[in-house]
Amino acid sequence: MAKWRDVKQNRAKKIKAKTVLQSSSNFVPLFTRFKAFLTDFFLITTPIVYIVFYLIMGGGVEFSQNRLAGWAIILFTVLFIIAIFWLKNGQTPGLKAYDLKLVDRETKSRVTILQVLIRYLITLFSIILFAPLFFAYFNKDRKTIQDILSKTDIVNEKDAIF
Template identity: 30%
Template sequence: MRFRDLKNNNKTKNIQKQTNRKAHYAKTSLRIKAFITDLFMIYAPILYVITYIFMGGKDEFQESNLAPFIGVSLYALIYSLLVGKFGQTPGKKAYDIKIVDAKTGQLLGFWRSLCRFVMFLFSAAILLGLMTQLYRKDNRTLHDLICGSVVIQDTKL
């Protein structure tokens, strides 16, 4: 048997294992804890650097309209890179949860992660989008439904 055939056979076995196991959806409390952890680990340092290194102090930051936008944009890029490449941010890794495609279980990629983040901002703005997970068995929020993603408990086999 050729090496290529062995490699393809292993890939199909791994896909069958992933599709056969039942997804354990992440609890709302874990998602909130992971979000708060990410705010402290990623967003707070970004704001600190913008405020005290580039802007020169909190007064200039508070007067600026562009500085908060730049902070959120940098956070969105870092978040999207981490979720697209690994399926996790540091907060999600701390609580063993992962963001994957709802149908295939594969990682989302950068552009879908960025779209999911933008939809998260919309969901958070209307609050109703975040409340949808309280009424669904799979704990999917509005931004998960729009982007076709799901947050699962990452259990190692």
Template identity: 35%
Template sequence: MSKQKAIISPIILRVKAFIIDIFLISMPLLYCTTYLILNGKDDFQHNQLAIFIVWIIYGVITSIFYSLKAQTPGYKASEIYLINLKTGKKVSFLRAFFRYILFIISCAFVVGFLVCFFRKDRLNLHDVLTKTAPVKRKFKNDIN
């Protein structure tokens, strides 16, 4: 069996994973909220509390995925794992949820979203603050 080493995941793979997660996790939540709980798109657009709750539930679901398997469906499709930089193991639910909250805040301020393009290790602001890293396994015998 080859020895495994983790490397920071490329930015493009993280974007791909995020898009997959948006479609697989948030779209069903948005659809159910819009058409099963509320009375259509007009009610949804005028109900800021419902929108807020959907995104909190999305954060809880992704945090559960990270704490149980270290992967969301998008991370699994991209073969990425979220690890704690201190221990090298999967993150706790609270750390994952705090990471999600920081992600929302850093996206609100564009600077936080662009930090990964200016750092040598390519970590985002929410990863730096929570000491987490999206990694891709690299096998000892890999050429790349």
């Protein structure tokens, strides 16, 4: 506590009160999340599709004859790679490019493998049905359906604990 003479002569240091950040301050704009998704799509998914399509399946004709097997290989490979990124440090290359992290909603720490599986499957479901992609625009917290059901959040890297 400053002495009165220091306050009167304007020599006392002013103490600024820190405000506690609410979860809405950790809000990551949907467009930034979309840019991170596109980055991941081009860096992870596109090369895997090319490898499966041409190297493993032998070309377009063989892929069209075995679509189910081809798409299963693609989706499981992408899941495996993304799960490694999310479990190791909470960031895929796209999230890293925009200084974002995937964290557990309650602890703000690393996600579990169950959360990764739920998030990935709900994301696939959203992409296939297309309508759930717009869920975040009708939600006051701007959370996507995969955020809510997997109990995860995409936050700025500085807000994560790990």
